[in-house]
Amino acid sequence: MRSGSDYLASLKDARRVFVDGEPVQDVAHHPAFAPIARTVAGLFDTAADPASGIARTDPGTGATVNRLFTAPRSREDLTAYREAATTWARETHGWVGRSPDHVGAFFAAFAAHPEAFGTYSSSAAGSAAGSAAGSASGSAAGEHDFAANVAAYQKRIVDEDLYLSYAIIPPQVSRATTAHAWDGDLVQVGVAEERADGIVVRGAQMLATGGAVADEIFVSCIKPLGPEDTDFALSFAVPVGAEGLKLYCRRPYAPAASSAYDYPLTTRFDETDALLVFDDVFIPWERLFVYRDVAGLRRQFFDTGAHVLGNWQAQNRFAVKLQFLAGLARKVAAVNGVDKFPGVVEKLGELASLASLVESGVLAAEYTAEPDEQGLWRPGARAVYGAMGLQSELYPRVLAILRDLVGGGVLQVPSSVADMTNPESRADIDRYVHSPNADAEQRVKLFKLAWDAVGSEFAGRHHQYELFYAGAPFVVKGYAFRNYGFDGPLADVDAFLAGYGLETTPA
Ligand SMILES: Cc1cc2nc3c(=O)[nH]c(=O)nc-3n(C[C@H](O)[C@H](O)[C@H](O)COP(=O)(O)OP(=O)(O)OC[C@H]3O[C@@H](n4cnc5c(N)ncnc54)[C@H](O)[C@@H]3O)c2cc1C
Known part of the structure; x- marks a missing residue:
C-alpha cells in the first residue's frame, strides 16, 4: 500500500x-x-x-488493499469497514470531512452495481x-x-x-x-x-x-x-x-x-x-x-447504494467529532470548576445526548444493514438519513453549548505563543491566567483549542460544512423523509383509527 x-x-x-x-x-x-x-x-x-x-x-x-476503498460484502466486512473508518476519523478527531474514504466509498458502491x-x-x-x-x-x-x-x-x-x-x-x-x-x-x-x-x-x-x-x-x-x-x-x-x-x-x-x-x-x-x-x-x-x-x-x-454508504462514513466521522467536542466541553467545565454545578451538568448531559444520538444512528445503520441484490451490504437508510436530517440543528446546538461553557475564557488568552515566551508577559500570564487544576500553559492551550473549535475562521467554515456538506438542510431532510418508511407508521395510525368509531363508549 x-x-x-x-x-x-x-x-x-x-x-x-x-x-x-x-x-x-x-x-x-x-x-x-x-x-x-x-x-x-x-x-x-x-x-x-x-x-x-x-x-x-x-x-x-x-493483494493487500485499503478496505475503505472496497465494498463491504458481509456483516463482518461492514463492521470491519466501520472500525477502519473510525480509526481514520480518530486520527483527525473528525475534523477532516473529505478524507480519502469518503469518495472511496462512493466508488466501491458504484463498482458493485x-x-x-x-x-x-x-x-x-x-x-x-x-x-x-x-x-x-x-x-x-x-x-x-x-x-x-x-x-x-x-x-x-x-x-x-x-x-x-x-x-x-x-x-x-x-x-x-x-x-x-x-x-x-x-x-x-x-x-x-x-x-x-x-x-x-x-x-x-x-x-x-x-x-x-x-x-x-x-x-x-x-x-x-x-x-x-x-x-x-x-x-x-x-x-x-x-x-x-x-x-x-x-x-x-x-x-x-x-x-x-x-x-x-x-x-x-x-x-x-x-x-x-x-x-x-x-x-x-x-x-x-x-x-x-x-x-x-x-x-x-442512489440505486447503487453509494449515497447511503458514503454518508454512513460521513456520519461516523461526525460522531467521532462530536465525541471530541463533548470531551472538550467537559474539560473546559472542569478547568473552570463548574462541572459539578447542576446547570452545567444539564448542559453537558444535553451535549452527551446529542453525541450519543449520532453514534447510535451509525450503529443502528449497521444493525439494520442488509445485502442488496448485488451483495453490497448497505447500511440501513432509515438510520443514516435520520441522523443526517438532524445535523443542521444538532451541530449549531453543540456549538452553542460549548460557547456557553467557555464564556470569555477563549478571549482571555494572550495574542499568540510569543506572549508565552516573552519573560515579562509570561510572568503575568502565569500569575493571572491559570486555574487550580491547570497551569497557565495548559489553560491557555485548552482555551485556544476551544476557540479553534467554535470561533476561529476554521471553526466558522466547519459550522457551514456540517450544515451543507451533504446538501442544503431542506435536501437532507428530504432524504430522511423518503427513507424513513412511512408505510408502517401510516398503517399503525389507520389501524388505530379503525379500532373505534362514533358508537364507541369512552373507557
Ligand atoms: C464547507 C463546505 C464544503 C463543501 N464540500 C463539498 C464537496 O467536497 N463536494 C461537493 O460536491 N460539494 C461540497 N459542498 C457543497 C455543498 O454540497 C453545497 O453547499 C450543498 O449541496 C448546498 O448547495 P448550495 O450551497 O448551492 O446551496 P443552495 O442550493 O443554493 O441552497 C442555499 C439555501 O437556499 C434555499 N433554497 C435553495 N433551493 C431551495 C429550494 N428548492 N427549496 C427551498 N429552499 C431552497 C435554502 O434555504 C438553502 O439552504 C460543500 C459546501 C460547504 C459549505
Missing part, C-alpha cells in the same frame, strides 16, 4: 491551484496546503500499518489533432460501456490507493433554474465537444473540498437536472493536474495561523474548498461513467 511519503511525492505535478492571484507551484510545500497534505500522508501511513486494521486482503488478487451504468454509441469521427486539449487515449469511437469504465477505474483506486475529492454541485448561479437556462454557454461544467477518443468539458462545478491535495477529482451532478440539461448530465474522474483544470480555493486559513499552540485545528486540518474551472479539459472515454444521461445520474448515486 502507498506510504504517506509516496502520496506527498505524487502531489508534485502540473496542477493549477490558485491562491491570492497566483498559481501555487508545489502544494506539498505551500503554507496553505502542506499542513493538510501532511495530515493526509499520516492517514496513508496508518492504513499501511497492519496493526490499524484498515488493510485487507483482496480476495480476487490476494454495474447495472446502474449505461452504454453510449459514439458516432464522432473527430481526432485529437488541433483540438483544445491533448489526448491521453487511443480508444476509438463506438460503443462505450460505462459499467466497465467504473469497474476499471475503481480497480485503479484500490490498486494505486488513490485519494479522490469530489465536486458534484453546480456553481451557485441561480437555484430558480437549472444550467440550461443560465446566461452564457456551459457555466456549469458540460460537454463542449465530443470526439472519437473522448470529450472536452468546459464550465465550473463546486466545491471540491480537499481537491488541491487530492490525486483525482470525481465530477458529477447530484442536484436534479431536467430534460434540457443533458449537456450537464455527466460523471467523470479527472486528475487534479489535468491540462485546463483550474482550482480556485477559498481563502486558506492555515497560513495565517501563528502556531499549533494558538490554532491546533487550523494548523492540521484546513482541507480547503475549491471551485473547479474546466477550461476545455479533455476527458478520455474510459474516464466517463455517465454521459448525457439525466436519469443515469440518479441511478449512479
Whole structure:
C-alpha cells in the first residue's frame, strides 16, 4: 500500500491551484496546503500499518488493499469497514470531512452495481489533432460501456490507493433554474465537444473540498437536472493536474495561523474548498461513467447504494467529532470548576445526548444493514438519513453549548505563543491566567483549542460544512423523509383509527 511519503511525492505535478492571484507551484510545500497534505500522508501511513486494521486482503488478487476503498460484502466486512473508518476519523478527531474514504466509498458502491451504468454509441469521427486539449487515449469511437469504465477505474483506486475529492454541485448561479437556462454557454461544467477518443468539458462545478491535495477529482451532478440539461448530465474522474483544470480555493486559513499552540485545528486540518474551472479539459472515454444521461445520474448515486454508504462514513466521522467536542466541553467545565454545578451538568448531559444520538444512528445503520441484490451490504437508510436530517440543528446546538461553557475564557488568552515566551508577559500570564487544576500553559492551550473549535475562521467554515456538506438542510431532510418508511407508521395510525368509531363508549 502507498506510504504517506509516496502520496506527498505524487502531489508534485502540473496542477493549477490558485491562491491570492497566483498559481501555487508545489502544494506539498505551500503554507496553505502542506499542513493538510501532511495530515493526509499520516492517514496513508496508518492504513499501511497492519496493526490499524484498515488493510485487507483482496480476495480476487490476494493483494493487500485499503478496505475503505472496497465494498463491504458481509456483516463482518461492514463492521470491519466501520472500525477502519473510525480509526481514520480518530486520527483527525473528525475534523477532516473529505478524507480519502469518503469518495472511496462512493466508488466501491458504484463498482458493485454495474447495472446502474449505461452504454453510449459514439458516432464522432473527430481526432485529437488541433483540438483544445491533448489526448491521453487511443480508444476509438463506438460503443462505450460505462459499467466497465467504473469497474476499471475503481480497480485503479484500490490498486494505486488513490485519494479522490469530489465536486458534484453546480456553481451557485441561480437555484430558480437549472444550467440550461443560465446566461452564457456551459457555466456549469458540460460537454463542449465530443470526439472519437473522448470529450472536452468546459464550465465550473463546486466545491471540491480537499481537491488541491487530492490525486483525482470525481465530477458529477447530484442536484436534479431536467430534460434540457443533458449537456450537464455527466460523471467523470479527472486528475487534479489535468491540462485546463483550474482550482480556485477559498481563502486558506492555515497560513495565517501563528502556531499549533494558538490554532491546533487550523494548523492540521484546513482541507480547503475549491471551485473547479474546466477550461476545455479533455476527458478520455474510459474516464466517463455517465454521459448525457439525466436519469443515469440518479441511478449512479442512489440505486447503487453509494449515497447511503458514503454518508454512513460521513456520519461516523461526525460522531467521532462530536465525541471530541463533548470531551472538550467537559474539560473546559472542569478547568473552570463548574462541572459539578447542576446547570452545567444539564448542559453537558444535553451535549452527551446529542453525541450519543449520532453514534447510535451509525450503529443502528449497521444493525439494520442488509445485502442488496448485488451483495453490497448497505447500511440501513432509515438510520443514516435520520441522523443526517438532524445535523443542521444538532451541530449549531453543540456549538452553542460549548460557547456557553467557555464564556470569555477563549478571549482571555494572550495574542499568540510569543506572549508565552516573552519573560515579562509570561510572568503575568502565569500569575493571572491559570486555574487550580491547570497551569497557565495548559489553560491557555485548552482555551485556544476551544476557540479553534467554535470561533476561529476554521471553526466558522466547519459550522457551514456540517450544515451543507451533504446538501442544503431542506435536501437532507428530504432524504430522511423518503427513507424513513412511512408505510408502517401510516398503517399503525389507520389501524388505530379503525379500532373505534362514533358508537364507541369512552373507557
Ligand atoms: C464547507 C463546505 C464544503 C463543501 N464540500 C463539498 C464537496 O467536497 N463536494 C461537493 O460536491 N460539494 C461540497 N459542498 C457543497 C455543498 O454540497 C453545497 O453547499 C450543498 O449541496 C448546498 O448547495 P448550495 O450551497 O448551492 O446551496 P443552495 O442550493 O443554493 O441552497 C442555499 C439555501 O437556499 C434555499 N433554497 C435553495 N433551493 C431551495 C429550494 N428548492 N427549496 C427551498 N429552499 C431552497 C435554502 O434555504 C438553502 O439552504 C460543500 C459546501 C460547504 C459549505
